[in-house]
Amino acid sequence: MPDSTTLPARQRVSTRAAFFIPGFAIACWAPLVPFAKARAGLDDAMLGVLLLCLGLGSLLSMPLAGMLAARRGCRQVMLLTVLMMVLTLPLLATASTPSAIGISLLVFGAGIGAMDCVMNIQAVVVERESGRAMMSGFHAFYSIGALTGAALVSLLLSAGASALAASLVVAAGVVAITAGSARWWRSERAPHGASSFALPRGVVVVIGVVCFISFLAEGSMLDWSAVFLHEVRGVAVAHAGWGFVAFNIAMTAARLLGDSVVNRLGPRIAVLAGGMLACGGFVLATLVPSFAMAMVGYALVGIGCANIVPVMFSLAGRQTRMPESVAIPAVTTMGYAGVLLGPAAIGFIAQQWSLQTAFLVAAAALACVAVIGSLLRVR
Template structure:
């Protein structure tokens, strides 16, 4: 028995631990979805333009990306349970602070803190989920990632209901903060106090097959970032849709991804991890091609459905596979793949913007189709290497 296996033998992951792991994803999604509707109000209050707002939002992504490796170290020193409990409460309280701010420099400072906490929460909940699934000896990763989407829907939906009821942004933020805190206190006792074996090095420099996992995660996250940030531009500019319909692509993609993730664990058991990754990438690539090639408004959603269907379970499977590799400790491997994947969300859409400026938005979607075909080949290679 290895040092890691001896260390893991002291933990258990029953039904309560599995529900707590799912709740952590729900809370993260709920918090992010609370922040998103606040952005227009913040922009109006600070009297800033789109360019300044874009730079402010970039503070979150850069801060999260920089702090993720540190999050791996903190988890090894203090354990997932303590880190998650503190960070998710801080996450919620920052929302309330943001609702009060009226100075751009204080806003920058708080957004940098927001990004640090968000990055730490992301690493911690994924690390906990990998260990819970390994101890449970059952496939539950896809359903946990599905709960992030559920949290987003619930957070955005509740925000809209409260806003339509006439409540102020500050009041809505306080209500959401209270909900997050109550759920966090209920779930956190069943969050694992996992730190990693004492001989592990928490430095998250990817190596071995984890590098390939990270590339796959980056491409998969890029799909989500691209559809979220650029599908509206594509539909209005390349397809000539009215601005009121700009969000339809992302909405269809999100629903498809949510549905497929809910049935993803069973699908992986029936179809197999390799087919989910290889054929999932091919299906997503075909989806991007159809989005470009189909001009019929009523058939166009098929492309976005295929993108969501194909990409939905690739990342959950990658996290599950981390327990089968020996190139890095689980602690460092989760941190590494999360950092690499995050570049797809943070930097990917910006890079695609430069490409769109030079080659056109249609070329961007062709490029995304090619990337997913490349991902299918790389996934096949990884599974052959894993044996």
């Protein structure tokens, strides 16, 4: 049994592993989408409908995951979510009908969303007990997991491996990481009679709104950055994806350094500077007619957004308006809604006016986030 000096360190490492797992697993799905589309004979419209199942499963599972974590502890819930991911990954690589793909995505998304929620509850407790900012570093491992998973599956497929073989390799990796870290996941339960579900209220609503807009910006980069580079800047389709790569690498690097930045500047200044930097990145990429400047702008958006959400989760864990087992699922759900609804809102604005206008609206929203986030107070 570890002594009191090694236990906190092992819990920090196990929490990083918990963040790595869903990023690693969900990144496996992206390279498999074309295979699923061809296997089931889907058109673009049907594929779009089925992809909504992934987000729907996540949104539905997050409040339930918070309730279960309060009653059963984080460890049991996270082990259940890992089982859901491991069982559905091979199904995503083999399902050949729209209904089978949709059900698999619904269950897979539920596992990812529940893990996202509960791992943040654990991270809040581990950070609080450490007495220093650690949330940005935890979130960095989600990004590292996503980059690792996408690269691994792409390499396997390029080497001639089947979609099923690639998914089984990822599933085995998830099992191995879980086996090495689950022992140190938290098992505390909420006090008997404590609320396990409630609508967000007070400062939790404001924290959720900040997360919603920050995630909206991230979703916009994922779904619209390449479209902007191709259709507005005239970049070849084969190269348009580099904008999101620049955004993702910059965000990952900024999160790895984020804890020291937040400890040095304080959370309020970190959020203010981050929001303004992300706003400036959007403006630069949108208004300066240069591929190079667009890449710089996307990188600035990644750096600016990197530490806003981690700081918000830390605040959600410190506020006293709602129990953390209720507040964290509420904030996670509101933030994830931004990923789903944000790109749709960008598309609507682009249809009515232009994609440049939509990006400038996102920039203005990030400026508001910078101010609102920096003014938040928790007791």
